[in-house]
Every structure is written in structure tokens, then in C-alpha cells.
Amino acid sequence: MLRKIGIAELAVGMYVVDTGLSWLEHPFLYSQEGPVRDAGVLRGIVEAGYEEAFIDTDKGAFGTARAAVDSRQAAPLAAAAAALPSEGRAAARTAPLPLAQGLAEAGVLYRDCLAIAHDILREVQTGGEINVEASRHLVDDVIASAVRNRDALLALTKLRVHDAYTFTHGVNVAVVAVAFGSAMGLSPKGLKELGLAGLFHDVGKTGVPDAILNKPGRLTPEEFEQIKLHPAHGCRILADRGLGRDVLRGVGEHHEKFDGSGYPNGLSGAMVHPFGRILGVADVFDALTSKRSYKEAMLPTRALGVLYGMRDRDFPAGLVERFIKFLGPYPVGSFVRLSSGECGFVRGANPGRPLFPELLLVLDAAGRATPHRLLDLGNGDASGLSIVSALDPEAFGLDALACLTGGAE
Ligand SMILES: [Fe+2]
Structure with missing residues (x-):
């Protein structure tokens, strides 16, 4: 008999079944078919951030002594990155270019991305049409480069000097999210939709006054209420453009939090769309490591430490730990x-x-x-x-x- 259990209930000897459920709908479902052979394998499953699994109670042990590990007891940042298993299939297929060559190639793409993102934002601000086709091409190119030049493309988001955060942030979040999604084994279709959601995630901020967006000091409660409108406003701007439901949910839910304290709808846990969770992590990482009018850029290593401290509150612990493992404690360019x-x-x-x-x-x-x-x-x-x-x-x-x-x- 098949039974779905929480990962804390998984024990050595149980037989895990691959139900064929898609990654997109069930990104935290462990589905490597076969018995859980020992405590080391079990620990790896827990630390990789999986939340659930299907087991076959007729094939393996059921109710045996548990050896689950509480992921909240994970080692500090660097040790966590070192201990987690290697990233997934897409990373293993990657045959990266030498960095200097990769930086030159990715640099051309990145410059084009910024130009297109600038045009898109200007169209939105002036009430014009969003060039969805150009956006799709841009995301296709980012995906290709994220496989071929992953480290170079990620490094560029941090190494170039930017003065226009509003549209560079959209490109950077798309780059980080696509590279991370690729490492997690997201399908090509899923990557395209995730990239579009990343590119457009903050388009609703065009409805928020610049004085609030760039305010150096603390926002008043009234100003924060205006900020909180931007995910829903973004969804309205993007509606009826053939972008797909998952793209809109990513845009609409990138500020929801794991513990339900986010906005606009206070969604929690698995209620938050996987795109919302991934974009949330990429959004925070890029915001922390970007220079703004009111703050210096944080070093990537320090930003990962901040994200680590947000696990179980803003984001699922497993997702944060996988992101740290994905970038490594010292990202290229550090x-x-x-x-x-x-x-x-x-x-x-x-x-x-x-x-x-x-x-x-x-x-x-x-x-x-x-x-x-x-x-x-x-x-x-x-x-x-x-x-x-x-x-x-x-x-x-x-x-x-x-x-x-x-x-x-
Ligand atoms: Fe946002």
C-alpha cells in the first residue's frame, strides 16, 4: 500500500516510490525509487530539503526505529554548504567555458538583457505594450547561458557596476532563479516560465512612487502599505498576455513567507507557489548584494549567511540550504x-x-x-x-x- 508521509517520519528500511509527480507541483517530494539503505542516506534526504515522500508499506519496513534528522539542527553556513550532496542533473551536464572566455560571452548577453529589460520597463511606465516575444527570447538566451556559462553569468550580476537598480534587479533575479532552477532539475518549460516570472517579478513597482522606492530611511506604515500593493499590481499589468498561470503566481507570491507573515495574502508553507519561493530567495539575495542609494552592497558570503538565518521563517530550511549549496560559500568573483x-x-x-x-x-x-x-x-x-x-x-x-x-x- 502506498502512503504519503512527512520526511520526519521517513526511516531506514522504508521503500520510497517514484509516483511520477512533476517537480513543479511537488518540488519538495523525495522520489528516488528504492529502499532507504542507511542513516547516511536518510540524513542526506532530510538535509536536501525534501518535505514528503511516498512509501510502499508492502515492500519495505514500516514503523522501524526512526533515524530522521532535524534539518533545523544543520551545521553553520559553510559547513552546511560543504556537507550537502552535489547539485542535480543539469549541473552535472554542464561543460563550462573557461571563466575569462565565459565572462566575455556572457557579458554580451547580459548587456543585451539590460537593454531589453530597460525598454520593457519604459513601455510599462508609459502605458505601452509589453514586448512579450522579446522577453521570451531574452529568457531563452539566459537559460542557454546559465548552462554554458553559469559561474560567469552569475558573477556578472555582481561584478558590473549598476546605477539603475529597477531593471537590473529584474534581470539579476531572472539569472539567479534560472541558474538555481536548472541546478534543481526544473524542466525546460518550467525554467522558461520561472525566468519570465523573475524578469517581471517587480513590474508592479511602476505603480509605487519613486520617493517611496528610494527612500533612505524607514518606511512609514502607510508607505509600506503602498509597497505591498506591487505583487498584485504586477499581476494586473501582466494579465491576458499569454504568460501562463505559473508566471503570474510567481510574480504575485514572491513576497509570501513560509511562516505566513508575508504579503499580499499571508500564504504559508506549501501554499506558496514554488516559483514564489525561488523568486523570494533570489530577490533577497540580489537586493542584499546590490548597492542602493541608501546602502552599500553586502558581500555575497555575508548575504548567504543572512539567508541562512531566514530559514523556517521566510523560506523553507531545505530551500535555503540548497541555494547555499548551489552558490557555494564563496561564489565566483568573491x-x-x-x-x-x-x-x-x-x-x-x-x-x-x-x-x-x-x-x-x-x-x-x-x-x-x-x-x-x-x-x-x-x-x-x-x-x-x-x-x-x-x-x-x-x-x-x-x-x-x-x-x-x-x-x-
Ligand atoms: Fe518585489
């Missing part, structure tokens, strides 16, 4: 100091050892500029060296994009 005192940019991830990425060293232990040198911390030559902190390259007068595209000397 500037870090080593235990030797040398400093460099993270140039490439080591998927199996996220705490030991490949670096481009640019400063010696005394803080002096040195000829750029590649160092793979995951390689035996660098054994004994570790990252001790993430730094702001601007504080050292360094241009991350120029260093990374320049490569080693």
Missing part, C-alpha cells in the same frame, strides 16, 4: 584572504570541495600587488592553505571584473 595572508578572487568552484575553490591571487601577504597567479586550493600543492575571510575588493582599489577577465600573468 575576493578572499588566505591563511597565508595572500588575497585573491575566486575564479572557479570545486564542486566536491566548496571551501577550497580555484583562486586568482593578486595581492601578496603584505598587501602589495603581485603578478596574477592561479592557485587551486583543491589541489595538493595548496594543502594547508585555507580561506580565512571574504573581503570587499573596492576597499583595496581592485576591479574584480578587470582582474578576472585579465587572467593570470
Whole structure:
């Protein structure tokens, strides 16, 4: 007999059944067919953020001693990223370009994306027609690049200097959401819809006065009530344009929260559409790591720490932990100091050892500029060296994009 259970009820010896339910409708359903062989496998399932599973009570043990792990007892940020299993099928298929080449290729796409997003926003602001076809092409290109140049495209959202947050934010959220969705195994159709929802998620802010959107200080309750109107306003702008129900739900629910304290409808838990949850995480990450008129940009590593603290309140713990695993504790483009005192940019991830990425060293232990040198911390030559902190390259007068595209000397 099949039985659907909460993941906390899953135990070693139970037989999990793949029911064939789609990822989109059931993104937190564990469906790897077969018995749960040992406590390590069980721990991996729990820590990956799954919430439910179907078991066959005729095939495996049922009601055996439980060895479930409370995901809320997960290790701190870096350890969590290191402990979680490798990302999914799409990531495994990726054959990335060398970073410098990838940055150049992705840079052209990213510039085009910003231009199209700018035009779309201007049309909305002036009451014109939204170019849905151009938006679909843009998202198709982002998806292709997210597979081919994942790290380069993600790095560009952080390395370029932006002064027009309103439309760069839409592009950045689309990029982050699509790359994350791809790593989670979302279908091609799902990725397209998620990308469109990301691109348009804040289009309703065109109905909110700039004075409120860019206000440096704390919003009054009345001003916040105006902000809270933007998801629904966005859905009205996008209605009847053939974008699909899931796109509109992503736009309408990207500020709903796991504990029900979000807006506009106070949805909670699984009531929040998967697109709303993913866009919510991508939205917070980009907002934290972007420079605004009233705040400096937060380092990506620090932003991941903030997101980690939001688990179980704003977002499901498993989703946050998967996002941290997806980006790694030191995303490509991060500037870090080593235990030797040398400093460099993270140039490439080591998927199996996220705490030991490949670096481009640019400063010696005394803080002096040195000829750029590649160092793979995951390689035996660098054994004994570790990252001790993430730094702001601007504080050292360094241009991350120029260093990374320049490569080693
Ligand atoms: Fe928003």
C-alpha cells in the first residue's frame, strides 16, 4: 500500500516510490525509487530539503526505529554548504567555458538583457505594450547561458557596476532563479516560465512612487502599505498576455513567507507557489548584494549567511540550504584572504570541495600587488592553505571584473 508521509517520519528500511509527480507541483517530494539503505542516506534526504515522500508499506519496513534528522539542527553556513550532496542533473551536464572566455560571452548577453529589460520597463511606465516575444527570447538566451556559462553569468550580476537598480534587479533575479532552477532539475518549460516570472517579478513597482522606492530611511506604515500593493499590481499589468498561470503566481507570491507573515495574502508553507519561493530567495539575495542609494552592497558570503538565518521563517530550511549549496560559500568573483595572508578572487568552484575553490591571487601577504597567479586550493600543492575571510575588493582599489577577465600573468 502506498502512503504519503512527512520526511520526519521517513526511516531506514522504508521503500520510497517514484509516483511520477512533476517537480513543479511537488518540488519538495523525495522520489528516488528504492529502499532507504542507511542513516547516511536518510540524513542526506532530510538535509536536501525534501518535505514528503511516498512509501510502499508492502515492500519495505514500516514503523522501524526512526533515524530522521532535524534539518533545523544543520551545521553553520559553510559547513552546511560543504556537507550537502552535489547539485542535480543539469549541473552535472554542464561543460563550462573557461571563466575569462565565459565572462566575455556572457557579458554580451547580459548587456543585451539590460537593454531589453530597460525598454520593457519604459513601455510599462508609459502605458505601452509589453514586448512579450522579446522577453521570451531574452529568457531563452539566459537559460542557454546559465548552462554554458553559469559561474560567469552569475558573477556578472555582481561584478558590473549598476546605477539603475529597477531593471537590473529584474534581470539579476531572472539569472539567479534560472541558474538555481536548472541546478534543481526544473524542466525546460518550467525554467522558461520561472525566468519570465523573475524578469517581471517587480513590474508592479511602476505603480509605487519613486520617493517611496528610494527612500533612505524607514518606511512609514502607510508607505509600506503602498509597497505591498506591487505583487498584485504586477499581476494586473501582466494579465491576458499569454504568460501562463505559473508566471503570474510567481510574480504575485514572491513576497509570501513560509511562516505566513508575508504579503499580499499571508500564504504559508506549501501554499506558496514554488516559483514564489525561488523568486523570494533570489530577490533577497540580489537586493542584499546590490548597492542602493541608501546602502552599500553586502558581500555575497555575508548575504548567504543572512539567508541562512531566514530559514523556517521566510523560506523553507531545505530551500535555503540548497541555494547555499548551489552558490557555494564563496561564489565566483568573491575576493578572499588566505591563511597565508595572500588575497585573491575566486575564479572557479570545486564542486566536491566548496571551501577550497580555484583562486586568482593578486595581492601578496603584505598587501602589495603581485603578478596574477592561479592557485587551486583543491589541489595538493595548496594543502594547508585555507580561506580565512571574504573581503570587499573596492576597499583595496581592485576591479574584480578587470582582474578576472585579465587572467593570470
Ligand atoms: Fe518585489
